[in-house]
Amino acid sequence: MDLQISGKKALVLGASRGLGAAIAYGLAAEGVHVLAAARTTQSGEISPFITRIAVDLADPTSVAVLKEQLRLQGGVDILINNSGGPKAGPAINQSRQSWLSAFDAMAASIFEITDAVLDGMIARKWGRIITIGSSGVQQPIANLALSNSVRAAVVGWSKTLAAEVAGHGITVNMILPGRIDTDRVRELDHLQAEKTGKSLDAVREASREGIPAGRYGRPEEFAAVAVFLASEQASYITGSQVRVDGGMIKGH
Numbered sequence: 001m002d003l004q005i006s007g008k009k010a011l012v013l014g015a016s017r018g019l020g021a022a023i024a025y026g027l028a029a030e031g032v033h034v035l036a037a038a039r040t041t042q043s044g045e046i047s048p049f050i051t052r053i054a055v056d057l058a059d060p061t062s063v064a065v066l067k068e069q070l071r072l073q074g075g076v077d078i079l080i081n082n083s084g085g086p087k088a089g090p091a092i093n094q095s096r097q098s099w100l101s102a103f104d105a106m107a108a109s110i111f112e113i114t115d116a117v118l119d120g121m122i123a124r125k126w127g128r129i130i131t132i133g134s135s136g137v138q139q140p141i142a143n144l145a146l147s148n149s150v151r152a153a154v155v156g157w158s159k160t161l162a163a164e165v166a167g168h169g170i171t172v173n174m175i176l177p178g179r180i181d182t183d184r185v186r187e188l189d190h191l192q193a194e195k196t197g198k199s200l201d202a203v204r205e206a207s208r209e210g211i212p213a214g215r216y217g218r219p220e221e222f223a224a225v226a227v228f229l230a231s232e233q234a235s236y237i238t239g240s241q242v243r244v245d246g247g248m249i250k251g252h
């Protein structure tokens with residue numbers, strides 16, 4: 001199927017590894033010109049469709065520089081809002097600074113960057129805003145209080161924005177990963193193994209048992225959903241949350 005996005009421009013945040021990197025490659029494979037942003041910009045890969053740019057989403061000055069770059073080059077058609085996950089930890093006894101830092105890096109920064117590209121999308125009457133969340137917004141994950149909480153705020157923002165811009169040909173959606181096998185998930189599994197004294201294999205096996213598909217997802221499987229939501233064919237999907245979790249979340 002021709003997704004009809006060849007030649008469009010995209011900004012993918014958090015694109016140096018994991019889900020963001022997989023989405024950047026997925027869009028590039030469709031002929032989209034991708035600005036792949038992260039703090040790290042080195043990469044072995046050479047794709048004529050991918051340009052790496054530096055941004056630190058936790059640093060308002062760096063976000064302001066990115067917004068100016070976007071303004072100078074006329075914005076993008078597709079925005080993938082993705083960020084690093086916050087530190088693991090419980091809801092009890094988080095410092096005020098931890099809450100504020102997580103909100104800055106995962107919420108305020110993407111709200112600002114989205115605003116910076118919306119004018120251009122409205123003028124061109126076409127746009128795709130796709131934000132990566134977590135299944136934790138539907139079924140909070142133990143010991144990930146910052147993620148569960150701040151991402152819930154992002155859900156409210158995404159749904160509100162979707163209604164505001166739907167009449168301009170712009171769709172706004174979220175994709176919620178369950179357990180996709182990335183470096184971050186491996187790091188979290190290691191932490192869990194250290195905390196419980198279990199082996200890494202035992203931790204991963206226990207995790208797999210909670211997933212009806214019986215395995216972790218692959219980053220490319222996740223990216224395929226993002227690429228479809230970015231396509232012309234997905235023009236009537238907006239204000240939605242799509243779970244990619246192998247059936248892990250037990251509710252509707």
Ligand SMILES: NC(=O)c1ccc[n+]([C@@H]2O[C@H](COP(=O)([O-])OP(=O)(O)OC[C@H]3O[C@@H](n4cnc5c(N)ncnc54)[C@H](OP(=O)(O)O)[C@@H]3O)[C@@H](O)[C@H]2O)c1
Pocket residue numbers: 013014015016017018019020021037038039040041055056057058059082083084085086105132133134135147177178179180181182183184185
């Ligand atoms: N994988 C899953 O199954 C899963 C499940 C639920 C939620 N999530 C969430 O989905 C997001 C992506 O997951 P992932 O597994 O791909 O994570 P990951 O492997 O840790 O990748 C995170 C990406 O974000 C970038 N990043 C981190 N901090 C940044 C900052 N301050 N400014 C700019 N870029 C930053 C990282 O690159 P640099 O370090 O180079 O900046 C990297 O490219 C995370 O927020 C994660 O919590 C993932």
